[in-house]
Amino acid sequence: MPQAKPPDPIPGARLLFSLDPGVSHLNHGSFGAVPVPVQRAQQRLRDEMDANPMRFFTAGLHERVAHARRHLAAFLRTDSDGTEPEGSALVANATTAASIVLDTLRLKPGDEIVSTDHGYGAVSMAIARSCRESGAVSRVVPVPLVSRDEDVVDAVRAAVTSRTRLVIIDQITSPTARVLPVRALIKALRGTGVAVFVDAAHAPGSVDAVPGADFWVGNLHKWAFAPRGTALLSVAERWRGRIRVPVVSWEDGTGFPGALEGIATTDYTGWLAAPVGLFVLRTLGVAAVRRHNADLAAYGQQVVGAALGLDPGALPEPGGDDPIPMRIVPLPARTCPDYEATVALRQRISDELLAEVAINFWNGRGYLRLSGQVYNRAEEYERLAERLPALLRHM
Template sequence: MTVPQPPEPIPGARLLFSLDPSVSHLNHGSFGAVPIAVQRAQQRLRDEMEANPLRFFTQGLVDRIAHARRHLAAFLGADPDGTALVGNVTAGAAVVLQSLALRPGDEVLTTDHGYGAVALSIARECARTGAVPRTLSVPLTATDEEVVEIVRTGLRPGRTRLLIVDQLTSPTARLFPTAALVAVAREQGVPVLVDAAHAPGMLPATVASIGADFWVGNLHKWAYAPRGTAALVVAPQWREKIQPLVVSWEQDSGFPTRVEWQATLDYTGWLAAPVGLFTLRSLGVDRVRAHNAALAAYGQRVVGDALGVAPERLPKPGGPAVAMRLVPLPPGVATTLDAARELRARIADRLSAEVSVAGWNGRGYLRLCGQVYNTPDEYDRLAVRLPTLLAQR
């Protein structure tokens, strides 16, 4: 089998970013990269704020945030009146968890593909309320139908108070059949929170088409917004129950303003986020999605070949638009959190490549992303040098 051909580069895309050219930035999925135009827009807003802080915070800021929110919600295919801007997906998940009024014996159900910080939030809320966290094991090779059936049989109506599923999993780069999972849970009367950390900008599915009770996605990854920009979308029947993590002066305004307003936060990232969408649209949303997914597939294959992983053993992402791919590492490598962190740091220091390394179910994985600023030779260089580095462990 031949290696898939990399996509044609998008002319000028690399110049839109201020990334260090001596480093291969192959891990866009962790912290994103903010285009220069967005950086400058946010800096102008910060200059405005610092020129007259009192005026900035007290004259029209709530309306400006609402305007930005409406713009972002339209891009996501979400109801702006049911959308609140939050700092990130973990913060949005915490808002939902603490708003449910969990009680002893209630259950929060997740899969073993969930994000670690969300799992910690679940554990803390369950410890505080007496609720019980439970995790379903989903094989990496499970089909969509098998994923749905695992969740269907794992639900406990009357006891399961919340199902949390990932639209695109972080540790395993797997696209889940989210809309089907929401439908299954609805049949059994179980509300669903969708962790869509990687969806905005990468995946074409709209929030409305998924139909979850709660959906939270980061715009600072694949939608080019400043970091600290995420959207929490809440179905109508839940909005009055949603409470902020910290009460502030807009508490009586109801959702979403009571969640968004936290007094002296730096809101300039939210206000500049529409410039990120403008950048994405200027490049062509579909064009960017196709380019990034094809480049990630190329990187997975060349690095997998270098590590001796047969093409049929490379994990499949579950959809054509996924711009993150996994490469299994040799057995015994990076199987724990500490070992994964150590290997990631060694790859960064010795190979000048930023990647994600995670241990999942006793196996270490390298996660590679594709973005418009990447080029095929960056994956080629990693493929040539990585086997030697791993042999030195």
Template sequence: MSVPLPPEPIPGARLLFSLDPAVSHLNHGSFGAVPITVQRAQQRLRDEMEADPLRFFTQGLIDRITHARRHLAGFLGADPDGTALTVNATTGVAVALQSVGLRPDDEVLTTDHGYGAVDFAVRRECHRTGATHRVLRVPLSATTEEIVQIVRSGLRPGRTRLVVVDQLTSATARLFPVAAIVGVAREHGVSVLVDAAHAPGMLPATVQSIGADFWVGNLHKWGYAPRGTAVLVVSPPWRERVEPLVVSWEQEAGFPGRVEWQATADYTGWLSAPVGLYVLRTLGVDRVRAHNAALAAYGQRVVGDALGVRPADLPDPGGPTVAMRIVPLPAGLATTMDGARALRARIAERLAAQVAVNTWDGRGWLRLCGQVYNSPDEYDRLAVQLPTLLDQR
């Protein structure tokens, strides 16, 4: 079976970014890349802040944050009054976890595809409250129906208080049927927290169509916002119970203000985030999604072929707009977190390529992303050079 053709490049897209041209940036999903226009918009706001800090923080800043939040919520299909800006999805998860009010007889259900930092947060909250953390194993090859059934079978009515599930997983680039999982959990009176760190900008599903009790997503990955821009979306029954991690002067304002206002934080990233969506819309949202997904699929095939992986053994992400793909590494490589980090660093140093290397289910996986600033030859070079580097272990 031949390698699929890469997509046609989007003219001028590479010039929108200030990335080092000597490096192949094939890991947009970790920290994103901020377009130059967005960088400049944020710098203008920082200049304004430094020119008169008292005026910036005390005259209209809350209204400006509200305006930015409404713009971002509209793009995501979320209720602006139920949306709070926060610095990242992990922070949103922590806010949600502490707001649920876990008790010693409760349990939190997650899957083995969950993000490591979120797992840490769940364990800490369970340790603090006496609740139990239980992990469901979901095979990489599981169908949508099988995933829903695994969650359904894993629920323990009267015990399971919260399900935490990824919309798109970081380690395995797996798309989860979150709306169906929410429906199943609701049948049993169980709340759901959706970790949608990679969804904003990449996936077309709206927040309201999912219907989760809590939904968190990063704008600084696929939404071209400055880093430190994320949202926590909360359903109406929970909003009055949501408490910030740190209490500040908007505590009496209720949600979302009490979560957003953190005194002298740098809010310029939030205020300039709508410019990132403007860049995305100018390029064409559907066009960018289709390009990035096709490019990631191309990269997966050429690298997989170079490593001797049969096309049938290359995991399918489960959706046409997923711009991340994974390739299984040879047995014995990156089987621990330290090993994965070391291999990623070696690839960056020796091949001038930034990729993600993860450990999942006892083996190592290479994760490749596609973005408008990438070109097919970057994946081709990696495919040529990577086998030799891996043989040098």
């Protein structure tokens, strides 16, 4: 593995955020951070709503939501040519979308859902509940942390049987920061009748969307600078008339996507302000931000890994053709023997080192996940690397 170097900061980018300067925010991947211009745009919308709630909710609100959705869908291009924004709907997040998709399938006893052991925890919980209630079966495919794309496709394809109804695959995995071969898997399953759901929670703003899935969802509040609670669910045409809406509201009769987006008196201001996040991203330069963040995450991984005595070659690579803004560092086994220990360690790092990180417990081991974002600097990772070993020794 070549020695990573920190990228040059993007001029002015750090000033766009209102984050506490006394804390190293190295976990953008969990909850994101909303730029000040987006915060202000949302506040103006809230002021408008509170100045005249009747007018806000009854005078063209759903047309405004649809306009915002079309803007976001055109940027993400989740369909084959980017010309079908009516094939997408705004939802709260990827976890919400997973439950919508599972409910839509109307699973029966003996039906099967195939996923990998790199899946997001809340989605795995949704699968488990759906199987308990329907009698369906969950088949989890183990994928080694380091594996070739073709081996991943072969393993998932081999798990598919005549009873498989749905395959769920992450575009970028949350616990392991891996890029999975979504495009190749969609191609491998084409013509089988098995639906493919791509959980692309970390894709918008960091990598391109992958078209061709039956269902694709991406959170815009992580890497696309939208307010939290903003995600786009793209649905293939054959499924749109069958989408099961979890909340029946006055828009129910409009069908997809309006029935999903019409949630009575919810706060729509985040969705309406989301295009401002894309404006900020484009102003900074989409390609420049992606490269900066990926390079910074790689640098942080190497600096922290070296401090823990790990050989650079032992640090997991994300794989795939697109660099991503997250990397993981394996932690000593004694420090994270179980999930509860990872929670405790993350809290101690926050309290004692004034650094926010993600720590995931995956396949019996703890992994520290570092993110890179335009507000981060190399010295934040260096400071964590300097102080983390002593904390781990005292665990």
